[in-house]
Amino acid sequence: xxxxxxxxxxxxxxxxxxxxxxxxxxxxxxxxxxxxxxxxxxxxxxxxxxxxxxxxxxxxxxxxxxxxxxxxxxxxxxxxxxxxxxxxxxxxxxxxxxxxxxxxxxxxxxxxxxxxxxxxxxxxxxxxxxxxxxxxxxxxxxxxxxxxxxxxxxxxxxxxxxxxxxxxxxxxxxxxxxxxxxxxxxxxxxxxxxxxxxxxxxxxxxxxxxxxxxxxxxxxxxxxxxxxxxxxxxxxxxxxxxxxxxxxxxxxxxxxxxxxxxxxxxxxxxxxxxxxxxxxxxxxxxxxxxxxxxxxxxxxxxxxxx
Amino acid sequence: xxxxxxxxxxxxxxxxxxxxxxxxxxxxxxxxxxxxxxxxxxxxxxxxxxxxxxxxxxxxxxxxxxxxxxxxxxxxxxxxxxxxxxxxxxxxxxxxxxxxxxxxxxxxxxxxxxxxxxxxxxxxxxxxxxxxxxxxxxxxxxxxxxxxxxxxxxxxxxxxxxxxxxxxxxxxxxxxxxxxxxxxxxxxxxxxxxxxxxxxxxxxxxxxxxxxxxxxxxxxxxxxxxxxxxxxxxxxxxxxxxxxxxxxxxxxxx
Numbered sequence: 055x056x057x058x059x060x061x062x063x064x065x066x067x068x069x070x071x072x073x074x075x076x077x078x079x080x081x082x083x084x085x086x087x088x089x090x091x092x093x094x095x096x097x098x099x100x101x102x103x104x105x106x107x108x109x110x111x112x113x114x115x116x117x118x119x120x121x122x123x124x125x126x127x128x129x130x131x132x133x134x135x136x137x138x139x140x141x142x143x144x145x146x147x148x149x150x151x152x153x154x155x156x157x158x159x160x161x162x163x164x165x166x167x168x169x170x171x172x173x174x175x176x177x178x179x180x181x182x183x184x185x186x187x188x189x190x191x192x193x194x195x196x197x198x199x200x201x202x203x204x205x206x207x208x209x210x211x212x213x214x215x216x217x218x219x220x221x222x223x224x225x226x227x228x229x230x231x232x233x234x235x236x237x238x239x240x241x242x243x244x245x246x247x248x249x250x251x252x253x254x255x256x257x258x259x260x261x262x263x264x265x266x267x268x269x270x271x272x273x274x275x276x277x278x279x280x281x282x283x284x285x286x287x288x289x290x291x292x293x294x295x296x297x298x299x300x301x302x303x304x305x306x307x308x309x310x311x312x313x314x315x316x317x318x319x320x321x322x323x324x325x326x327x328x329x330x331x332x333x334x335x336x337x338x339x340x341x342x343x344x345x346x347x348x349x350x351x352x353x354x355x356x357x358x359x360x
Numbered sequence: 361x362x363x364x365x366x367x368x369x370x371x372x373x374x375x376x377x378x379x380x381x382x383x384x385x386x387x388x389x390x391x392x393x394x395x396x397x398x399x400x401x402x403x404x405x406x407x408x409x410x411x412x413x414x415x416x417x418x419x420x421x422x423x424x425x426x427x428x429x430x431x432x433x434x435x436x437x438x439x440x441x442x443x444x445x446x447x448x449x450x451x452x453x454x455x456x457x458x459x460x461x462x463x464x465x466x467x468x469x470x471x472x473x474x475x476x477x478x479x480x481x482x483x484x485x486x487x488x489x490x491x492x493x494x495x496x497x498x499x500x501x502x503x504x505x506x507x508x509x510x511x512x513x514x515x516x517x518x519x520x521x522x523x524x525x526x527x528x529x530x531x532x533x534x535x536x537x538x539x540x541x542x543x544x545x546x547x548x549x550x551x552x553x554x555x556x557x558x559x560x561x562x563x564x565x566x567x568x569x570x571x572x573x574x575x576x577x578x579x580x581x582x583x584x585x586x587x588x589x590x591x592x593x594x595x596x597x598x599x600x601x602x603x604x605x606x607x608x609x610x611x612x613x614x
Contacts, residue, residue: 068614069614103614106451106455107454107455108451108454108455108613109613109614110609110613110614127457128361128363128457128459129457130457131455131456131457132457134455136451136452136455138448138451140448142447142448142449142451143447143449144444144447144449145447146377146380147373147376151373151376154369154373155369155370155373155452156452157365157369158365158366158368158369158370158372159363159365159366159369159370159452159453159456159458160366160456160457161363161365161366161456161457162365163365164365201452
């Protein structure tokens, strides 16, 4: 199946010489949720801005739904909805009038019934005629999302959508995103909240210093890079690890009561059975054990540090 | 294919702002210009001699309308594009499937409409205070439209160029207003000493005021054809600058 977005050799060097993107290649599949992770200044927003036509690329190409986003910008852009990072709203306009503007700008005929549906989905219906300046920060964030949905886009870019919003609103937004995905909308999400990516994304891309370091299915990524650790809690304190267990490269906790075994990153070919046998043969007794897998956050930090 | 819904939405959105701020957008310029008619037309005007056979109060009307049109066109169009840039909402227009021409039609079309509306209201108001005669109404309408359009385009350029509210005000206050006052709005340039008459011809506003006044009374400081040509030239220059702005993305796209 043809990707809904194809990014090829995309680079961006700003006028001041700063290289924001270095030859990015990325295919985004229709209907997926892809999360782009990266530290501040990594190039996530620049990438989104180029795809949406707000920033000019220095080189490379972007195709959206098969359309070149420069030469066939009308067809390409009409598929896209963008929720930018900053809360940029027309403070002295009503919620509904900004929704109408958004829908019109993207070439869609007026459809108040659809706008009402978006307002209801975002719990904004009772604020329909309210000036945006009178809304809370969370409500304004919903308005931004509503504006992006006003023209029924097939692709939605969410640039840090839950930055600075409370837990309840974040949960609401996650639900909304899931509903949109069920409706077939492709979602590209940038976030600092790794929990968010872990919770929602099908695939994860990591950008650092303008380079796309990897793009991987979330589960595969966690399996590949997520180191597993087995903690064996002993009944007696150990001063040092017995020679008989040297082959397993164990670590001993500071209090001498826990042996830590790091096993292979695939999590498939571990020697746990042999390890337990060797421990018993060495005359050690254990009272409990537990395992731990690296979270996405740890994976991300490790990748970016490299 | 033109994005007609986009142009329509942008135009209506801009016009809605005008009607929401009616006092500031329309009442204020009409009132302040009307005060000139009251003072110079009804009060002092009757004691002043005629200019080229036209009572002074009536002579003032075309110049004052031009003064108002120039100021309002620039102010409306520059604010219209600068404010979304300032608050960040411009992202939506730039990411929408709209051509540069459509964006300009939306913003500048609304600014031009507002100026025309103000011009017509001022004209109607003036007729209450001074005897008015419009010998060439179509030419008057042509000058009114071309001036509103070209100075709205000019204002749009200023709104893109400005990166602060101060800069937004600099050109209208320090350049346009003096040029308008010295462009024959209140007098005929034939009243000036010869050297100043020659220098005044470098002031583009002279051609607008002169052509516009001719449509009322058939009196002009320069030939009406030259006035029309200069207005069209200014319009063309603005179009060329805007073409370059959108071609390069100047101040709009990084």
